[in-house]
Amino acid sequence: MEPISLQTRLIQATGRVPCRPGAPSGDGAAVARQMDAALLTVGFACARDLLDHVSAMEPGAAFDTAADVMAAARLQVGDHVRHNVYFIDFPENVPDTLDFWAQCIADALVGPDGEEVAVEDLFPDGAPGPVSLTDLPAYGRYQHTYADLLARHEALVASSEDRVTVLRLGGPLDDEAHRLYLDTAASPVPLADDGRDLLAALAAHCADREQPETVPVRENRAIINRARLEHGRAPQVDTVTDVLRLACALSDGDVTLAAPTRFTSPRRRDRRALLAALDRVVAGAPVKLGDVNRHANRWKRLGERLHPHEYPEFPHAREVFAVARGERRASSLEARTEAAFTEGDLDEALRLLSASPGMLVRSLDRLLRLAGPERLDAVSGALAEAAPSVAGRVLLSARAHLDPGRRHSAPRVFANRGRRAWVAPDAREPLGRGLLTDAVRPLDAEIAARLPAADRVLVDPAVLKVALPTTGAPGRADGTGVLPRGSTTVVDGERLRFFVHWRQAHLTTDLDLSVVLLQKDFTYHGHLSWTELEGHGGKHSGDIVEAPEGATEMIDLDLARVGAAHYVVPQVDLFEGEGFDDLAEVFFGYMTRGTDRKGRPFEPRTVRMKSDLSGTGRVALPLVFARGGTRNKPRWRARWTHLSLTGEPNFNRVEANSLSTGLLARGIMERPYVTVAQAVELMRGRGAKVEEYGGQRGGGGTIYVGLERPERLREDVEAFTPDRLENLLSH
Template sequence: MRQFDAVLMSAGFKLSREAMEHLAGLDEGTVVDFAVRTLGVVRREVGDHVRHNTYFKDFPAGVPDTVDFWARCLAEALLDPAVIEAGGLDGLTAGGSLNLLALPSYGRYLHTYEEMLAAHDELIPSAGDRVTVLHLGGTVDDEASRLYLALAGGRAPLGEDDLDALRRLAGHCADGPQPEAVPVRENRAVINRVRLAAGRELLVDTVTDVLRLAWALSAVEGEEEPEPARFRSLARRERRALLAALDGVVAASPAKLGDVPPYREQWKRLGERLHPHEYPRWPHAARVFAVARGEERVRSFSARVQAAMAAEDVPGAARLLTAAPGVLFRSLDWLARSASSEEERRVVLEAAGSAVERVSGRVLLSMREHLVNRVESRGGSRVFVNRHGRAWVADDRREPLDADLAGRLCALLDAEVTRRLPEVGHLVVDRDVWQVALPLSGKSSPSGFGVLPRGSVSPVEGGLLRFFIHWREREERTDFDLSALLLDEDYTGASHLSWTQLTGFGGEHSGDITSAPEGASEFINLDLGRLEHRVVVPQVLIYDGEGFHEVAESFFGFMTLDAEQAGAPFEPATVRMKSDLRGAGRGALPLVFLRGEDGRWRAKWLHLFLRGAARFNQVETTGVTATPLVRTFVDREFLRVRHLTDLWAAKAGTVSFLGEGDLPDAPVTFVGMERPEELPEGSQVFDLTNLADLIPA
């Protein structure tokens, strides 16, 4: 067990006291088997499951000047008998320019992984190296049930990997405990698919729930939204269940037929699969398809609201929207900036107050974040991000909000969130978690190790910052490039490190690798003490080949080291974050590093993707798009964990901070980055694994 713990520590992990005591009581063979499995998992978590070689064997030392390096490759090529036989210099040029890919010594490893390791000293341990504690879990069934209930009952939309985990767990846990409620509709569709197969009652309260379930039965892996002409043929049992559910929803509330027109084409295609005319016992379900075909005219709810706003009847629109509280709060900005008198602003505030108790906590907190950014000037730009992480910036042409009305709305939201937070006896807060953004949505958040929600800010400790990528192509030659866009405080004076600029500005690039059949890595090393720029934007660009969602594997991460630390280019104990790259687009912006007025560096998490060109993306061209996007996100205020813990403190019996005095002997409620070992038994823990549970229902 001690040998296992020692090997774990070399990767930046350590067993908790409880886990060590448990393993110490097992026989040797069991511990060895457990250690092998666990080491494989934790090494994959930080990216240590692959061999991270570098083009320049001595990196970060020994990286040459870019032009000198290219000239050396050319000279070696001109002396190569194979190149001479193929036409010499003529065979190395294309369109009058030197073709680097034609140079035999360019773009591929010229030494083995073992030879690269032999050129480096062993890692010098530092007090600043990461140590992640592994706690003892329960049985497989207990842990599966716990995770299933957490995912199914979560209050924020899930990312692709978590949604896939929910699909697997829903079947495994079908006969076990079920969540009291499934508030996120995508999750509900996943669970309904399992319930349908088991012949159980479906969880539906809108017609769109049924549409989502039909889509889930037919969906291509990874797709969630209903789309026309994609529904598969359904079994008679499935058709009966869907039509019965539809009939029940419409019979209970005919007004919900107003949800049909926005998805008219999808409903028509689904009707071709369900054959509602064969089931006269469910006449209310048949009305759904009559509305979709235009045979029955139903004015949608949004159309009535639009008509009121077109007539400049803001009070009428606000009162109408109280029937749909979630829509009302998503429309508050529209209502607030359209209100032209104190009376109209009063009606808007009263409508919000009358509906606030019926709105989900996630919508309340999302609107709170929105209002902060609408009242304070943010540079006149709006940023949009779709569920795949693709982002773009547009000018903000909206009228500013009335500051007084926005302030009163914020007070209303804070009061309601505080009311919903549970009363706790002793609240313990780790101040390190204060700058983490509340995970109001996980749709475009990547899976990985140490990954924080978009908008989070975390400190960057150590004198050296080193970020890296690794990718492995699936079918065709694929060239990913790691670059760093370097900007001044006002986002001008752009410089960069990339395969076209290997050294300079206090940094080094590990060298360009142009294919990865067995996997390839690239690194950028920055000496933060020598770096004059104040903004560093890592970019992962697809120069050629397969996309992020097509390659067999791709991930990004960063490490921090003390300036005097030696070691290999990749040392797992120094990895602070590693995230999978699986979004849309031909360029990725995982995060941005910022130097503050105090001289300290911090990371702000982006999780964004650029559209880019089909081929030949370079930082020299993508920087034009990336710069305004990054600036808009840096300027944007995100609602952070501190906002919620400050509200919660008002309802706690006592409040203390981790590391500032001893913890009480009785159970506490803890909010922090990771669970400390010394917590009393029975304590409730909110850490990076379940921060979304902080969002009140």
């Protein structure tokens, strides 16, 4: 993908178009009207202030602004690429799977001039044996152009059901960048890959402006520290691991420390700055040397680049590398705490964990099991004392994990930073509803204390089941309609159309879009994929096996014809080639339409969700659709997962992982999450007046929570939309 301008990235991330106060004035009304009309075709519209601003520009300047706006809008929904599909009439005239395969073989036996091809010529190296479908000339490679596809499909008729996202006018570009920089740096949850990339660009752009007072997330701090170093300022660190993350950032490595970094030789001034920072941290708190053991190998490799022996003025920094090499012993807090748990010593565990409030909250399950009802007060007291110093995302995770209403039979779902997930049965004894109810009171009290102290809260009911984010799920910067993991939203269409688009970077890559259908008990009901092109109310657009210029696969699914299926799980399997993090581009999404609506296979204004795919797994599971309501009036809802399965190195197929997909779907659907509804009730408990939003303009002391900021809302009303929900908790 071509580099994206900062202006375009700001529009994507905020939905605000930076104004151009210095642009030459003139009559740009015609350009503004054309921009507004073009935006409607991709599901966007201009607010009145934006139209007025562009209309007052000289036409050339107006056109430049319109081009940036259109680029951002098309990127948001995935309309910046050509979505060609294998079967030109899709979703009509999709052939039977076996008939299609047989036709591919028959076509392979006829040469380009109509002459017959010997069967032996189909065998690899001419030796008899199996013939791969992917080696057949007609299989998995486009047989028509994108222009041919457009000629076969009539235009989609506009409908009131189409998605319309309003773009507003913002301040000057530098002000908008600085505003987003401060907001992003203050995020209390880790950012996704695209968010970290955007933060790095903003940190460099805003290096000479006011800097954030606090940066709660350590990897975000590393990105900002790199920008500080590059502008001759000392980094802000308070642990040895902060310095390690900064060293990774300087080497363009992984600041999350989830993947290894190949350290480069830093400039002499950066080397000195890193060692000075290490020396300062260890001198102030020698106990922090215990953190070195966790990443000892990384420290040893970094030491080879920093040459600490050349800097006798930093003796405490040299101790870090002595611990990494095993020349000095430094016991970690984790090791001492684990020993206390092993010995069943609750008092010692609480004493040790009091020095690390976040670790105490993460250990609540173990502490409660060790304490039992008899010593619950000791744990509750320690929790109440620690909670104010704990990150909001940790409090939310603990509250969800200890939810008294959680089903004990639900499988446990684990996920790492690369979104790789695995499932395990919960073999532990249940803690008991009464114990959990008492245990979560300090958590609820602290969460409530961090919510905005508003007099009035206006709420869009559609946002109530959206989960408060605890991880860096993809957001507005890389797509549209993306919600935090665990969020639930209503599906408003009769027909779902899933799509995946990818473009390979170096290796021939074959991704496969599939759908698993599960019954009410999460057991397998059926699937749609390249091995099952039609059935269960769905149709597959055809398998594409290479994507040098980009490729798209789609699945069309009529929700009224899925039979006994209660869950629909779309997934993207890496069959062969580059992983999600290695591809030049890869994104997934879905559209909704009525069963009678025609149009092209990809219609941007019907896109309800689009998000880039990333992670180290080989099978992506972006979300799960679940059926509710009654038999006569079913109501479908979507729950966001943002997870992936490990999969095999190659040849992943939906048939091979349907069991693990079912277990993961069950774990996600039955796991509780802290939602906006719970946050609103906590604010009500603090005295806020809660109202359903119905067009009110709001006023002083009012906040708004919803999926989009309403145009009627007063400018002084703070709005919390999905891209800002992480800021609902103050820290």
